[in-house]
Amino acid sequence: MSRPKPSGRSYGRLTRHERNAVERMLDRNRSAREIAAELGRSPSTVTREVAAHRYVTAPRSRYGEPAPADLSGACPRLSAWPRCCNGCSHRRGYGCSRRPRVFYSARRAQEAADAELSASRSGIDETEEGAAAKLAAIRDGLARGLSPQQIAATTPGLSASTVYRWVDAGYDGMTNMELRRKVGYRPRSRRAPKRATSHSSRRSHASFLALGEDACAAAWEMDTVEGSRGDSARLLTLLHRPSRFQLALPLPDGTCASVLAALSSLRGVLGEDGARRAFGAVL
Template identity: 30%
Template sequence: MARQHYQRLSPADIDEIWRRLRAGHSAKPTARALGMPTSTVRTYLVRCGGIKPEPRQRAAGRLSLEEREEISRGLAAGQSLRAIAAGLGRSPSTITREVASNGGRSRYRATAADQAAWARSMRPKVCKLATNPVLAGIVAEKLQCRWSPRQIAGWLKLTYPDDPGMHVSHESIYRTLFVQSRGALNKELTAYLRTGRVIRRSHGIRVPDGRGSRPGIVNISERPAEVADRAVPGHWEGDLVFGRQMSPVATLVERSTRFLILVGLPGGNHKADAVADALAAAVQHLPTHLAKSLTWDQGHEMAAHRRFSSETGIDVYFCDPKSPWQRGSNENTNGLLRQYLPRRLDFRTLTQDDLDAIALELNERPRQTLGFKTPSQALGEVLR
């Protein structure tokens, strides 16, 4: 017997799918729990763009099925439309239009009239980007520059402060991308999003990587208070990002300006001595007031942190185990970097010039946390 690859979802199935997605489950375990093929759940999610459809509701003031049944009974009893309207507390014109649009006195049927009204209510509301081609063109252009919808929305408000018609929320951009019935942005533009996904997916909880503590380190709890409040520039967060066949690139992010430096590791060597040498070479030209501290996780690649501090004068602090959020600026930037450095790419094929070009493009992208200034602008203000 052939395996069934699709089955119709009941309202209860749909409610359970969204409940599990909100709890952090993916499509596969959700489908397994419901006893249905994974393709059934994924097809449904792609069709609605990963965004839960709003439940259909009868608009206030519209005739209900019960009222239509009263109209039908009144017509059968030979009552006038005005008398029926008075009995329902409705305007006579409302009842007149209802009867006229559903076959007249002789052919009016309550159930058929209600079903027709329900079908007409499905007309989709036209989204803002569909009615403003200039705005849609700007949004599409910025998406192709790999700006996030939130960055685009914030930039539009700064660029057109006195023109609300040129403002659009980031949620509207996401919905227009993922729900193609809106018809304003091509679905191919989702390839320029950081994740490259074709459906909206809520943020989940990251699974800890299980790395333990290292001896001879200075814990983040001993870091000066000025680092935590980001008021003083010169404090950095760092990490390695890996490509195909464990090819690494080091990332350094300045906490107050979010300015990024990418550091290539020759030959993909990420042993402690090689990482210390590469990082020391990368920061040697920084002004003294921009080279104060570095926060890293507890990976083996920073085992030579004492030598790095001795050569650069930069104090190194280490996060608690399984606590990547303690260097959140770096984690966020590493996520943005995946648009340029996907895991399938062998980073050893890239030169330092390639990495510098990627860093420059990211440093020229507006950031919400900077009031939609770019990291380059924020760093320029610090240097001035």
């Protein structure tokens, strides 16, 4: 059922829900007016949306690219409504030799619209004269060896974070090399990479796979969960993969002896034979 267009509605960006409706109705070969009536938008908004956010699926070398504005010589569906291959009887190009193949996707349209909005908000939110004056003040201050904090303190309407951001963005040809503190940092000392922990062949991945597909699928996953910083207590968790059943055993600390004691208490409850049958493989 079509929704009536709200009276006096100001123009706004299409939402993801509306773009999903556009794609769904394109697949059903609906006209621009039918889609516009469903969304409560004007037909020109719908046609602009589809034309602006189409993407190429064939040829493969241009997959994912926006559709070019000039599609003369291509399929007539691309030069007039619906301007895409959605709803075509040769859906997804099966049995169709025409190139390019162009589709409208709500997901891709939303990503493109978000990228356009983000790009429109980048840059300097200043008049040309105001931006030029502040850039001149920043460059002069850096040339005199002043810090961003000192430049901001002597320039009205300018903050230290703005100085860092504009320099980092490379406005007016500036670079981070002009910030004395950034180029004056000493190289940080880095620890040597840890050596891989050695273990016996019985604990290798190949040994685990050799147990067979059934045993691997029924394996338990063991881990320890730490509490707040400074608290030595732990939880030993055992998760059964097929059933998602989980055991949690309290540990006084994270030592190997505590883990062995918890597993021994579990073996004492189930018995040696029961423990072997229940815990065939533990990761």
